[in-house]
Amino acid sequence: MLAYIARRIVTLIPILFLISLVSFIIIQLPPGDWVTRQITQLRLSGIQVGEDEALRLTKLYGLDKPGGERYIMWMKGILLEGNFGWSFQWNQPVNSLLAERIPLTMGISIASLIISWIIAIPIGIYSATHQYSVLDYIFTFIGFIGLATPGFLVALVLAWFIFTTTGFSPLGLYSNQFLDAPMSLAKLGDMLKHLILPLLIIGLSSTGVTIRVMRANLLDELKKQYVITARAKGLRELGLLLKYPVRMAINPIISTIGWVLPALVSGEVLVSIVLGIQTTGPLLLRAVLEQDMYLAGSTVMILSTLTVIGTLLSDILLAALDPRIRYGGVSK
Amino acid sequence: MTNDNNVLIEVRNLQTYFYLYEGTVRAVDGVSYDIRKGKSLGVIGESGCGKSVTAQSTMRIVPSPPGKEVGGEIIMHLEKEPVDVLKLEANSNEMRAIRWKEISMIFQEPMTSFSPLFTIGNQIVEAIKLHLPGLTKKEMRERTIELLDKVGIPQPSRLIDVYPHQLSGGMRQRAMIAMALSCNPKLLIADEPTTALDVTIEAQILELIRGLQEEFGMALMYISHDLAVVSEMSDEIMVMYLGRVMEKASTDEIFNNPLHPYTRALWRSIPVIEGELKRLETIKGVLPNPYQVQKGCPFFSRCEQRMPGLCDEARPPLYQVTPTQTVSCFLYDKNAKAGPAAIASQSVATS
Secondary structure, eight states, X not given: OHHHHXXXXXXXXXXXXXXXXXXXXXXXXXXXXXXXXXXXXXXHTTOXXXXXHHHHHHHHTTTTSOHHHHHHHHHHIIIIIOOOOEETTTTEEHHHHHHHHHHHHHHHHHHHHHHHHHHHHHHHHHHHHTTTSHHHHHHHHHHHHHHHSOHHHHHHHHHHXXXXXXXXXXXXXXXXXXXXXXXXXXXXHHHHHHHHHHHHHHHHHHHHHHXXXXXXXXXXXXXXXXXXXXXXXXXXXXXXXXXXXXXXXXXXXXXXXXHHHHHHHHHHHHHHHHHTOOOHHHHHHHHHHTTOHHHHHHHHXXXXXXXXXXXXXXXXXXXXXXXXXXXXXXXX | OOOOTTEEEEEEEEXXXXXXXXXXXXXXXXXXXXEETTOEEXXXXXXXXXXXXXXXXXXXXXXXXXXXXXXXXXXXXXXXXXXXXXXSOTTSHHHHHXXXXXXXXXXXXXXXXXXXXXXXXXXHHHHHHHHSTTOOHHHHHHHHHHHXXXXXXXXXXXXXXXXXXXXXHHHHHHHHHHHHHTTOOSEEEEESTTTTSOHHHHHHHHHHHHHHHHHHTOEEXXXXXXXXHHHHHOSXXXXXXXXXXXXXXXXXXXXXXXXXXXXXXXXXXXXXXXXXXOOOOOOOSOOOOTTXXXXXXXXXXXXXXXOXXXXXXXXXXXXXXETTEEEOOGGGOTTXXXXXXXXXXXXXXXX
16 A cells, blocks of 8 residues: 555656746746736826847846746745746736635535535436435436536526625625634634535535535445345445445546636636635636736646646545555556 | 155246346246255256356345246255245345355356456455354464365465465356355355366366365355266256246156156257267257247247147157156157147147
8 A cells, every 4th residue: 555655756746847947938928928918008098118128128037038947946935945936917926926815715626526426426326216206306407507507607596695695795715804804713604604605606606516426326336236235235225335335336437536626717717706705716727818928837737737647546446445446456 | 845855946827028128038938947965956057047047046145136936936945944046035034144155156257257466365264254143363364264264275374465466267157156155055056166177177177076066065056058067976966948947857767767868969969979970960950049038938939849739839848758858848748649739729728
């Protein structure tokens, strides 16, 4: 088991290198850069900017150097000083921008993943064991509606509904009176109150899928011989269900942990914008639009890295759960 | 109900239907048989004839839905008093106490009959824990090792902790037999236990089952489509076709003097090693559509000795030809010589 984990961690190194390279190249791909974009905007608004000034700015931001050199500089900063560069657009270090948002994004991802599992897995188990029952059809119906409705629409409708019925505005992370207040128990409570809605909306969007996956997997497993063996042994139905087929059916869901993050980052952009929460989604969108290269590159790279780590975690979990993976299929 | 002390299980007119989207399949349609203590009953028939469903009904493990035991009786003669298994709820405590403790089963697919996620030992100990409470953990483990040793698994104290995928098919089937014997059942149902194994392993497994049957004094219900294997394993043989019993007799009788046209046709399809090589005979025609209810004999469409107007109109009852041989065919009706009409009127009168 330890050898397996060690092997997996060693293979991460080249993957992480490739990720940093690809993140950097993607950010360089669109024509122009931050300076040319700013100058174009200034000119459009009628301000004359001379060529000298443009050249000065390009030099100031280090944009005159060739791409390779800039990549090495960027990586040097990250690896040696943990410095992800400077955001032109915010005029702040990338580190301080991401330090606020990545934990929040991760927190929302993990919490909404857990919420969606808590809802979806029992429903999936029920649907599979009571296939074609009335409740199965109802859950299927709700699941499909959940799949087909865009999260931001649900967010808008629910935010409006909560506001008009209770007078509580679920937008943003804090109520106005807490915005500049130091962290306290009351402020934490206020934040949790604001987080319920986004968590539910983001979680529910994947709940529909998880219900369907769980139901389909479990239906397959229920037909297998070992379930009949367990039943023939005289085990209690619920006990054997949880010990045998559910543990098998859950494997593919565990292997999706890795991709939850990227799906969430792109999926929740709209929800976050609608609900006014400062996660990485809206930040990345703006950074890309403004060609704020270090911010965009660092965000892409950190999120990709977290995804790779998520995949590693799900693989380790799978190996812990399934001896066939742990032993690499070699029989002695 | 008989008062015979030697009877372990009496099955009377068992009907198990499957309610599918396409229609109702009468997988088992009026099957009756007895199993005596310590004796073995062989069940043969083509795939889809209801052999396995009959066995699963006895343990009440037919997947439901879509399957359901809709009629009949299965009387288990337990130590205290007889119980009609069909009257129990499939998942009731009483039924679960009968499973594995009184009747256990080995299956066709040794590759999948253990869960891949737990060690062999874990899954055997689980059965012991359930049915033989009062043993300590150590005693349960020792019992498991002893069982693994008994079924011929080498290094049982090491292999108790391996996962199923680390064993070969033959070894896994041995482990399955060890698990089936773990609670000293009175009846072992073997549902084609060697179909997925190669011939040399098959011979070893058959030998093993026969030896253990004697040692444990169990009754055995051996299900197979392999005529030679069934004849080796059984004191009595029941031939099934499309959910019904065609013929039932002692092994000697049924091989020396098969009565039912279907049994005879089956016997003719066995290749003969000695003598002139001839083309193997097959049974002409195909199995009728299982969704269709047969008014008469299910074998009518393929039978060479059929009597139109009789066999396709009424279900032949079981005729007792000798004390130990019964057959479900109008050819053995006493009034047969008088022609179909006489039998028809008589069978209507008696039914």
